[in-house]
Amino acid sequence: MADVRKDFTRTAQDLSRVAQDAAYVAIGLGVVGFNKAQVARRELIEQIEKQRLTAAGPMADVFSQVTDVRAQVARAWAEFDKTLGQLIERADATFEPVAEMLPAQAQAVVKQARETRDQLRGFIAEQLAA
Numbered sequence: 807m808a809d810v811r812k813d814f815t816r817t818a819q820d821l822s823r824v825a826q827d828a829a830y831v832a833i834g835l836g837v838v839g840f841n842k843a844q845v846a847r848r849e850l851i852e853q854i855e856k857q858r859l860t861a862a863g864p865m866a867d868v869f870s871q872v873t874d875v876r877a878q879v880a881r882a883w884a885e886f887d888k889t890l891g892q893l894i895e896r897a898d899a900t901f902e903p904v905a906e907m908l909p910a911q912a913q914a915v916v917k918q919a920r921e922t923r924d925q926l927r928g929f930i931a932e933q934l935a936a
Contacts (some may be wrong), residue, residue: 822912829919836926844933880934887931894923 843928854872906914 818909819911822909822915823909826915830917833919833922840926840929844867847933874933878904883931883934890927 854869857869905913908916
């Protein structure tokens with residue numbers, strides 16, 4: 807009987823390590839991808855601003871349209887984020903009992919993943935508002 811408990815404990819620890827590694831990789835890839843998108847966005851904004859400063863006539867209309875599109879994207883994000891927030895609340899409520907049964911290390915990984923998710927949502931909202 808002791809061997810079964812020992813094997814179960816070892817398996818749980820292995821699963822915890824795998825889950826932790828997977829979470830770190832997923833978070834890392836998400837952060838790298840988001841950073842690349844931010845760099846591209848900033849470069850595009852710089853190019854648009856340079857063009858806007860020298861624009862007249864039809865180009866001025868284009869820049870006005872770009873401004874309108876940015877506002878629409880920000881509104882769409884706010885709406886999407888509201889729906890995403892509701893989905894996250896439901897998922898958290900559903901999986902909370904399962905997370906509580908995980909070993910302490912896995913619970914820490916789940917908590918860190920949730921915090922990172924919330925920080926990323928806030929960061930995206932800030933960038934779209936800018």
